[in-house]
Amino acid sequence: MATTDFKDYYSILGITKTSSAEEIKKAYRKLARKYHPDMNPGDKNAEARFKEVNEAYEVLSDTDKRQKYDQFGQYWKQVGTGGGWPGGASAGSNVNVDFGGFDFSEFNSFDDFINSLLGRVGGPGTNPNAGRRSYSTRTNTGNTGFGFDPFGGGFDPRTANPQTRAADLTATISLTLSEAFRGTQKRISTGEINIPAGVKNGSKIRVKGQGQMDSSTQKRGDLYLQIEIQPHSFFQFEGDNLVCEIPITPDEAVLGASVNVPTPDNQVTLNIPAAVRSGQSLRLRGKGWPQAKGDGRSDLLVKVVIVPPKELTNTEKEYYEKIKASRTFNPRANLGNISL
DSSP states (O other), X not given: XXXXXXXXXXXXXXXXXXXXXXXXXXXXXXXXXXXXXXXXXXXXXXXXXXXXXXXXXXXXXXXXXXXXXXXXXXXXXXXXXXXXXXXXXXXXXXXXXXOTTOOOTTOSSHHHHHHHHTTOOSSTTOOXXXXXXXXXXXXXXXXXXXXXXXXXXXXOTTTOOOOSSTTOEEEEEEEOHHHHHHOEEEEETXXXXXXXXXXXXTOEEEETTOSOEETTTTEEOOEEEEEEEOOOSSOEEETTEEEEEEEEOHHHHHHOEXXXXXXXXXXXXXXXXXXXXXXXXXXXXXXXXXXXXXXXXXXXXXXXXEOOOSSOOHHHXXXXXXXXXXXXXXXXXXXXXXXX
16 A cells, blocks of 8 residues: 555544544544435535545454554555564554555565565565665664664664664654653563663663674674653653643632642642742642652643633622722833833
8 A cells, every 4th residue: 555545544533543442433423424425415525535434433443453553554454464573573562663654565475575674585485686675674884774663573764773783773662651651561573671660752772682683793783762752731841850731710820829730640739829920830849750760750840821711600700890990900010111
């Protein structure tokens, strides 16, 4: 399947990869009703969308198909049609594979592709020209721009970056913020690896002896896993610290308040001082990200955002009017003297 033929089934249904089976079914039913031919007689665009919605639901509602689709992207249909994956990885493995739009059309099977990638020739079902292709992972000391993804055996030219040792390999591994914070285990083609708690975006983990075979020494180099932390809806990084935003009401900003704030592992009470400004950051010490070598945790910076109510009861509006009428503070008092 060419890259241009790839359909993002999650986007078609208006959901995400984390959506549950029930959410998938709900989204499908809503769109199926919207684009059903009976509801849109003679509308070819609606008919095409209806077919796309049904195709997306057929894949995402099937556990096995969804696992293959999530792992192999546009190549999910080719999995199991001939050719295995190095190290025994399967479509159900907890792995991430990105082929970067690579064209498999000249290979009879994934075995042919892998044999070509590893420079093997002469074996059953191999491409006789495989060992002479320019993108085989031959050992060298320069940056070829290509590499081998250990997560299910995928070929990802964007993540590869051979290190100074000829047989070392680099691959990207994607983690949720929770996995990176607490640590986790991930399966690669050679087995389970432990991801320590507190890894950061861009940091690397060395897996000894799991790199490429050096043809001159017959020894394997090392595998370097570069961490990629997925964006979180609430927490973000700011240097070593975590940051988040907390909405407060105008009266809480004026009078001060005690509010509950989520941290990576629990909720804590934060005292908002009176007369706090919108955009001001308050610090929760030791509630941020785990530090290297067990040196505690960084801080969590809580940005205060004053949010006025969109709707008011009659009583609330009456009191706001009284405050307005009796207010002595004018935050724009100094603007009268400004000129060019």
